[in-house]
Amino acid sequence: MRKMLLNLTVAAAVAVLMLTSWPSPAQAKTFRWAFQGDLQSLDPHSLNETFLIGFLGNVYEGLVRRGPDLKIEPALAKSWQIMEPTRWRFHLRRNVKFHNGDTFNADDVIFSYQRALSEGSDFKTRVSTVKKMVKVDDYTVDVITKAPNPILISEWSSWYIMDKKWCEKHGATESTNIKSGKENYATRHENGTGPFIVTERQKDVKTVLKPFAGWWDKPRHNLTEVIFTPISSDATRVAALLSGQVDMMYPVPVQDIKRVDKHPGTSVLVGPELRTIFLGMNQTDKALPCSNLKDRNPLKDVRVRKALYQAIDIKAIQKKIMRGLSTPSALMISPKLFPAYAKDFKRYPYDPAASKKLLAEAGYPNGFSMCMDSPNNRYVNDEQIAQAVVSMLAKVGVKVNLKAQPKAQYFKKVLSYDTEFYLLGWTPSSFDSWNVLYNLIDTREKSGRGKFNLGGYSNPAIDALTDKILSETNIAKRDKMIKKAYALLHQDVGYIPLHQQSLAWGKKDNIDLVQRADNQFMLFYVNVK
Amino acid sequence: MPRPDTETAAPAAPARHTTNFLHRLADSDIFYSFRHSPVTVAAAIVTLLIIFGAVAAPWIAPQNPFDMASLDLLDAHTPPSWEADGNPKYLLGTDDQGRDLLSAILYGSRISLMVGFFSVLFSMAVGVSLGVVSGYVGGFVDALIMRIAEIQISFPAILIALLIDGVLRTLIPEAKSEQLADTVLIFSIGISGWVQYARTVRSSTLVERGREYVQAARVIGIHPLMIMVRHILPNVMGPVLVIGTIHLAVAIITEATLSFLGVGIPPTQPSLGTLIRIGNDYLFSGEWWITIFPSIALASLVLAVNLLGDWMRDALNPKLR
Numbered sequence: 001m002r003k004m005l006l007n008l009t010v011a012a013a014v015a016v017l018m019l020t021s022w023p024s025p026a027q028a029k030t031f032r033w034a035f036q037g038d039l040q041s042l043d044p045h046s047l048n049e050t051f052l053i054g055f056l057g058n059v060y061e062g063l064v065r066r067g068p069d070l071k072i073e074p075a076l077a078k079s080w081q082i083m084e085p086t087r088w089r090f091h092l093r094r095n096v097k098f099h100n101g102d103t104f105n106a107d108d109v110i111f112s113y114q115r116a117l118s119e120g121s122d123f124k125t126r127v128s129t130v131k132k133m134v135k136v137d138d139y140t141v142d143v144i145t146k147a148p149n150p151i152l153i154s155e156w157s158s159w160y161i162m163d164k165k166w167c168e169k170h171g172a173t174e175s176t177n178i179k180s181g182k183e184n185y186a187t188r189h190e191n192g193t194g195p196f197i198v199t200e201r202q203k204d205v206k207t208v209l210k211p212f213a214g215w216w217d218k219p220r221h222n223l224t225e226v227i228f229t230p231i232s233s234d235a236t237r238v239a240a241l242l243s244g245q246v247d248m249m250y251p252v253p254v255q256d257i258k259r260v261d262k263h264p265g266t267s268v269l270v271g272p273e274l275r276t277i278f279l280g281m282n283q284t285d286k287a288l289p290c291s292n293l294k295d296r297n298p299l300k301d302v303r304v305r306k307a308l309y310q311a312i313d314i315k316a317i318q319k320k321i322m323r324g325l326s327t328p329s330a331l332m333i334s335p336k337l338f339p340a341y342a343k344d345f346k347r348y349p350y351d352p353a354a355s356k357k358l359l360a361e362a363g364y365p366n367g368f369s370m371c372m373d374s375p376n377n378r379y380v381n382d383e384q385i386a387q388a389v390v391s392m393l394a395k396v397g398v399k400v401n402l403k404a405q406p407k408a409q410y411f412k413k414v415l416s417y418d419t420e421f422y423l424l425g426w427t428p429s430s431f432d433s434w435n436v437l438y439n440l441i442d443t444r445e446k447s448g449r450g451k452f453n454l455g456g457y458s459n460p461a462i463d464a465l466t467d468k469i470l471s472e473t474n475i476a477k478r479d480k481m482i483k484k485a486y487a488l489l490h491q492d493v494g495y496i497p498l499h500q501q502s503l504a505w506g507k508k509d510n511i512d513l514v515q516r517a518d519n520q521f522m523l524f525y526v527n528v529k
Numbered sequence: 530m531p532r533p534d535t536e537t538a539a540p541a542a543p544a545r546h547t548t549n550f551l552h553r554l555a556d557s558d559i560f561y562s563f564r565h566s567p568v569t570v571a572a573a574i575v576t577l578l579i580i581f582g583a584v585a586a587p588w589i590a591p592q593n594p595f596d597m598a599s600l601d602l603l604d605a606h607t608p609p610s611w612e613a614d615g616n617p618k619y620l621l622g623t624d625d626q627g628r629d630l631l632s633a634i635l636y637g638s639r640i641s642l643m644v645g646f647f648s649v650l651f652s653m654a655v656g657v658s659l660g661v662v663s664g665y666v667g668g669f670v671d672a673l674i675m676r677i678a679e680i681q682i683s684f685p686a687i688l689i690a691l692l693i694d695g696v697l698r699t700l701i702p703e704a705k706s707e708q709l710a711d712t713v714l715i716f717s718i719g720i721s722g723w724v725q726y727a728r729t730v731r732s733s734t735l736v737e738r739g740r741e742y743v744q745a746a747r748v749i750g751i752h753p754l755m756i757m758v759r760h761i762l763p764n765v766m767g768p769v770l771v772i773g774t775i776h777l778a779v780a781i782i783t784e785a786t787l788s789f790l791g792v793g794i795p796p797t798q799p800s801l802g803t804l805i806r807i808g809n810d811y812l813f814s815g816e817w818w819i820t821i822f823p824s825i826a827l828a829s830l831v832l833a834v835n836l837l838g839d840w841m842r843d844a845l846n847p848k849l850r
Contacts, residue, residue, distance in 0.1 A: 085632040233812040290704040316602040321625070371703050376791075387626055387796060394597035401707050402797060 003397065025396050029528040030225040031511070033521075034237055034249040037377040037407050038204045038230035044160035044184045045115055045175035047411065048122040048452070050275070050427055053158040054520030055228075058209065060160035060192035063109065064153050068514040068525060070431065071265055072153060076104065082327045085148035085471075092139040097214045099190070099197050106135045111164035111173075120177025121160025122415070124448035125439050126159040126429075126488045129470065148471040154430035163365060166191045179416045195524045196226065197221060204230060209523070220359055221526045224517050225490040232377045232406070241266055241506045247528070248511055250521070251380050252504040254323040269515045273503045274329070274334045275427040277379055277497040279312075279389065281305055281418075284444075284456030288420045290371035290401060298454075299420070305493035306348060307358035311396040312389060313350045314498060321384045325502035333428060333436045333484060334500050336517075338486075340479040345490060347497075355396045373422040374402065375410040385425050415522075422454060425501070433482045437466040441489055457494035562844045564799070572836035574818025579830050583639040590632035591618070595798040601627045606811075609818050622818040624807055628753040630818065633804055634826050640800040641830070644714050646779040649773050651719030652780075654727025657769060661757045663727065678724045686721040690736055690783055693717035694792055710794050718783050725772055733765035774838035778831045785827055 040047050050277065057065070063077035074080075077090040096104040110133045118125045130151045134142040144154060147309045166377045169171050169183035190198050198206040209226040211219060217479045229246065231237040234253040242263050252260055252268050261268045261443055281299040282288060298304045314328040328347060329335070335342035359367060374386035383404040390400045405413075414422050428435035442460040446452035450458075465485040472478040489495065503519055514525035554560050561570055582589070593599055604627040610617050617623075621630040663674040681689060694717040701709055737743060738761070746756050787793035788802030795805055801823045808820025 042589075235813055253810065253814070255811055255816065257816060262707065289702075313602065320602050320605040320627075322838070369704075388602050390797060391597040391600045391602065391626060399597075401704060402795070403703060403706065479672055 007290070008455055011258055013413065028225070030113045030227065031223050031248070031523070031526055031528055032227045032229065032246045034229045034240055034246045036230070036232050036234075036237065036251065039207065039228075040178060040408055040411070041176050041183075042198060042201065042270075043176035043184075043186045044192070045112075045118075045121045045123050046187070047178050048125075048429075049407075049411070050477070050519055054518075054522070056160060056190075056192070056195070057158070057520060058196045058523045059190050059194045059198060060162070060163060060513075061194045062159050063092075064157050066157045066516070066518075066520075068243045068516065068522075070516060070518065072157065075157075080153070086145045087457045088143045088145070088152060089136070090141045090143065092141065093216060095141055096193050096216045097229035098162070098166065098193055099212055099214075100166060101214075102163050102165050102191075104163070105192055106141045107138075107177065108164045109133065109141050110163055111137060111167065112159070114163045114220050115162060115167070115173060115175055116159060117126045118174040118430065120180065120182060120449075122178065123159060123175075125451050126155050128448035145419075147467070148473075150473050151432055151434060151470070153431055154432060155435065158429050161193065162186070163291070169321075177419045179412055181521055186350060195221075202211055219524060221524050222528060223526060225521065226523055238506070241508070244508070246247075247509040248513065250503070250505040250519075250528075252506040254321075254325050254380065254504070257325075265509055266506060267444045267509055269503070269505045269507065270325070271517060272334075272336070272502045273427070273501050273519050274337060274431065274517050275379075275425045276330045276332055276500055277326075277385070277423065277425045277498045278329075278332060279308075279498065280422050280424055280455040281308070281457075281496070283458070283494075284417075288370050290369070290420055298305075298362065298364060301362045302493055303343070303358045303362040304364065305496070307355040307362070307396065308393060309348050309355075309357040309493055310351045310358070310399065311390055311398070312392050312496065312498070314347065315350065317385060318499060321381050321388060322499070322501065324372065325380075326499040328499045329497045330490070332426070332440060332489065332497050333433055337428065337431050337480075338433055338482065341483040341486075344483070345486065348493075352396050359396060359398070364397075367399065369399040369401065370420045371401045371403060373410060373414055374404045375407040375417045375423070376404040378407040378410070379423075379425045380504075382423060385498065389423070417454055417456070419454060423498075424452075424454070425446050426452070429518075431518075433486075434466065434469050437462065437469065437482075437485055441483070441485070441494060442466050455495075457489075459488055459492055459494070462488050494518045546675075549781065559844050560720075566834060566840060569840040572840070574831040574840075575829055575833040576837060579638055579826070579833070580642065582635050583642050583785055584634040586632070586639050588637045592629040592632040594628045594636050597797060598717065607814055608652035608816070621822050624804065624819045625811065628799075630804075630822055633799055634801070636821055637799055637801040637804055638824060638826055638830060640794055641781050641802070641827070642709065642797070644711055644718065644784045644794075644800070644847040645777050648715045648718035648722070648780045648784075649777050651715060652722040652776065653726055653769060653773055657730050657762070657765075660727035660730025661765070663732050663759060664731040665738055665753065665757050665761065671731070675728065678727055681721075682724045686779070687783055687786055689721035690717045690787060691790075691792065693720055694787060698792070707795055707797065708792065710798075714784055714787065714793055718780050721783070722776055722780065722805070725776070725837055726769060729768050729772060730765050732762055733768065737761050737764050771838065771842045771845060775835065778834040778838065781827070781831055781834070801830075 013177045035051060039052055039055050040258060063075060064072050065075040067073045076093055076096060078093045080088055080090045083089050092106060098104060111129055113133050116127050129145050131144045131146045136142055172186035176183055176187040182440045195212055196209040197212045198207060199210050202290050207228045213225060231240055234339040237249050238253065238256045238260060243248050257268050283300050285297055287294055318326050318328055330345040331342055332348040372386060374382055376383040386402055386404055390402050393400050413419065425442055438449060439452045440452060442450040442463050444453050444456055462485045465481050469478055469481050503515060505515055510529040512527040604623050605625050607616050607619050607623040608614050609622040610620050619629050623629055659674050663671045693714060695716065697713045717804050743756060743760055746760050784793060784800060785802030788800050789806045791806060794800040796807060804823035805820050812820050
């Protein structure tokens with residue numbers, strides 16, 4: 001008996017020695033990074049949010065992807081051709097494996113198209129111009145669009161492909177529904193084709209990724225492990241970087257950029273971001289439930305919307321809250337993405353007197369009250385901007401009750417169209433105005449059009465222009481139409497654009513990475529020196 | 530010896546009564562111990578100063594920080610007036626929205642004290658009544674109340690307060706959420722603190738219940754409720770006052786903690802805890818004043834109230850004399 005025990009012990013010791021690989025310091029490249037909020041789910045169709053898209057872009061892949069310079073590159077589709085204006089043929093990459101070993105083929109593409117259209121999906125607008133998808137053979141798919149759509153693939157770098165077999169096996173054939181809180185297997189598990197595998201996930205605590213050995217492409221990173229931690233407090237996030245607990249974090253709070261840059265061993269990458277931060281107003285409901293006016297909705301009146309616009313001192317926000325790291329905007333898109341005519345648009349000037357006069361003309365000489373929604377861990381200084389807006393509106397007599405909450409609760413609320421006045425940011429995933437018009441500005445429809453028009457602004461003339469802009473191939477003509485649409489929006493004050501924020505990523509000096517202007521952080525360009 | 534003139538004596542009676550009272554107070558053991566403890570005197574002065582500042586805030590504060598229209602964003606992040614970029618208009622500087630910190634602290638301690646005071650009253654009312662009932666009625670009722678108390682006391686009070694706060698917040702309509710924030714806090718902090726009162730009062734009640742005067746009252750047929758309120762209650766209130774004073778400090782800290790976590794008083798009408806939270810993000814960025822001054826105010830208030838409570842516990846305890 002004793003001998004047997006001894007044998008067992010020796011065997012166990014040997015086994016332990018054999019199993020434990022001793023990674024030399026040169027081999028093990030663990031990369032730790034932090035962001036201000038957590039990933040809301042692992043389901044790539046659940047939430048159209050830049051952070052989620054960027055994070056899951058390391059795990060899942062689309063038919064196409066964007067390179068470091070944001071140019072479209074082939075990914076799961078090796079090549080494509082336009083057969084007729086409304087028929088695109090995609091040739092899929094062979095020998096691509098999902099993380100569980102399943103082979104990728106045309107069925108997965110068609111399945112992912114249908115899944116993106118399912119009830120809870122936040123990505124309907126990515127594929128809503130598609131009439132149907134036809135499987136030609138296992139590695140060829142034809143996409144038939146409702147109308148000619150020359151920019152089809154520029155929307156598709158963030159429409160990720162899921163494994164049909166895996167989803168069916170686990171009952172995850174429909175997208176997670178963030179609004180109703182309906183989860184499925186894919187909410188907490190992943191099975192992509194991308195360069196990284198999620199090996200451990202504790203919501204709001206940490207997420208661990210390991211490189212996927214069977215990835216079809218050549219890795220451009222040298223990582224062996226990635227640990228992601230959400231840290232919502234600005235001060236704590238900075239301290240974590242300075243003390244070396246994380247190798248990289250973003251956003252660096254504007255007040256700390258100098259300090260992080262001066263600190264030996266860390267530096268800040270600052271660049272303009274393509275995101276526009278704006279205020280939206282409820283223009284559909286008969287009355288605002290939160291307001292003192294019970295019988296009407298003051299925001300339906302263009303004079304009131306203009307009054308709110310002119311009450312906001314955007315320069316003060318730029319100087320004091322953003323500390324110069326923002327560009328006030330008159331447009332709902334970054335001027336970099338609409339170079340042709342962006343200069344022709346000017347903000348309505350800040351003028352509280354004019355604002356009060358407009359309110360009096362509209363019949364509210366003493367103002368009114370309403371509620372406002374804002375996230376407090378999504379955009380740079382989002383809560384502070386919202387508070388400043390509340391104080392500026394108070395000066396013209398509009399009393400705003402601010403509800404600033406973490407993005408998980410915030411998105412759930414506003415995406416259900418349950419909001420009166422809100423702060424939101426938008427980066428068009430295609431880097432093109434059509435995306436902004438179709439998602440944010442067009443009249444809300446079942447088809448997915450206007451899905452993110454949370455205030456329900458509506459102007460049929462803009463809707464008609466959007467359709468024409470989609471199919472127009474003459475760039476000059478197209479830009480003119482876009483200009484016309486934006487001019488109509490400006491005239492209607494459908495939104496109050498605020499500014500484009502700046503990117504500020506903090507990193508240790510021994511980290512090499514690529515900062516993309518769309519603020520998506522791609523692990524496969526990260527190198528630890 | 531001629532009798533004193535009743536007509537001149539009568540009006541003097543109330544005055545003599547008050548002097549008597551003050552005289553008696555000055556002569557009492559309690560005042561003696563107060564006078565001979567400089568720490569307690571200092572604590573009392575600090576507490577009174579803060580209470581005065583809080584009550585008189587609308588008259589002495591340079592700005593009304595709750596009136597969003599009075600804030601000027603361009604004045605945000607101004608350092609205290611003695612610093613290089615300071616502005617004499619803002620003695621202690623401003624926060625990230627251009628709020629004058631001195632005014633914000635005065636108004637903030639108003640909220641902190643009010644929430645603290647009313648939640649203590651609320652705890653006291655719930656705790657004392659449950660304690661008296663539990664001690665007097667005994668049996669099943671006693672067992673039930675005490676088991677609930679034990680379950681609750683096994684959780685940290687802040688957790689209970691957070692829980693109740695969270696539940697209440699979802700029940701309140703959005704339009705009212707800002708106005709009702711104080712009430713919600715008072716209720717949640719109050720509920721989280723009743724156990725101590727109940728347990729103390731219950732044990733005193735158990736003692737009193739056996740005394741002759743209570744038995745006498747029972748024999749002549751007085752309603753039990755009346756016995757509890759009129760006879761037992763006045764005799765068990767001594768320790769309750771001590772717990773109440775110490776609990777006030779705890780309640781103020783709990784409010785500050787909840788506000789610091791972002792679930793207490795909204796940032797549009799900041800309490801001390803909210804101010805500390807706002808300033809916390811700027812502490813290491815060189816803008817120390819936003820968080821340091823409210824922290825000093827909170828720390829002094831809580832320390833002073835705690836010292837007073839400690840002193841009261843010793844002064845009222847005959848065994849320590």
